[in-house]
Amino acid sequence: MPETSIKSRPVYGTLAPQPGTRHILLADGDGAAAIVDLARAAPPEFFERAHIITAPAAGAMAVRAPLRALAPAVLDETDRLAAALSRLAEVLAGAGMGTRLYVAGTEGTIGQAMQVALDAGVELGAIATEHRGSRARRVQCAHCKTFIDEVTTQPVACSGCGLMLFVRDHYSRRLAAFQGVCVDAEEPGSAPTPEEVFT
Structure with a gap:
């Protein structure tokens, strides 16, 4: 389920020379x-x-x-x-x-x-x-706080606690990571099969 309305989603420009010393x-x-x-x-x-x-x-x-x-x-x-x-x-x-x-x-x-x-x-x-390049994400597990680099799938397994995480579009500039939350918290074992979405 896309979260296109989340305002924290980074927006990038195009590099151009700026005045500076x-x-x-x-x-x-x-x-x-x-x-x-x-x-x-x-x-x-x-x-x-x-x-x-x-x-x-x-x-x-x-x-x-x-x-x-x-x-x-x-x-x-x-x-x-x-x-x-x-x-x-x-x-x-x-x-x-x-x-x-x-x-x-x-x-x-x-x-x-x-x-x-x-x-x-x-x-x-x-x-x-x-x-430029891959759209792979850096994700922080909201549950154990582990950072997972180069995430390309939705959902993704946390390398710290093993939970299946839904990768939200919510981005923390302070942590330099997207937020991952347990996708099957209410019904353990019901997580969808991971699909490549951030490529």
Whole structure:
């Protein structure tokens, strides 16, 4: 049952160069193309003040080569999202007024990067996002509080408590996750067969 009226559902835009004294860009493997697309509209000096942090899958040279060609002031290449988010927190800790943040990739990448940025005191208006790639969701079980990454099915089994969860469109920016609630609480064992819906 879709919940299209839920206002917390994230809405993403298209990355475009913004005025700023410094530009921090974070992308996963799917989001790298959004940065390359942004470069087509950026003034020549944009990447002289840019710090790109990547989190593609290990060995994804096809993603890294186009970003290197942009010749940013700093390019941090990681193979794991956790490492990229840690680096983002370090960079934001030293960021000054006029810094702009651009995040591109899957919903999980965007949500977790925004969580890091908001925790660092970055204003929401200084963050631009663009969704690229899979629509897989990061879900928090409302019952045991376990986070489940890369959820593509409706419902999904919680990896923490084993309950079958209905993945709601309710999104928590604070947790960077969608909410999952027990789908068969009133009649245990009556959960529908999981279907691929977030692809």
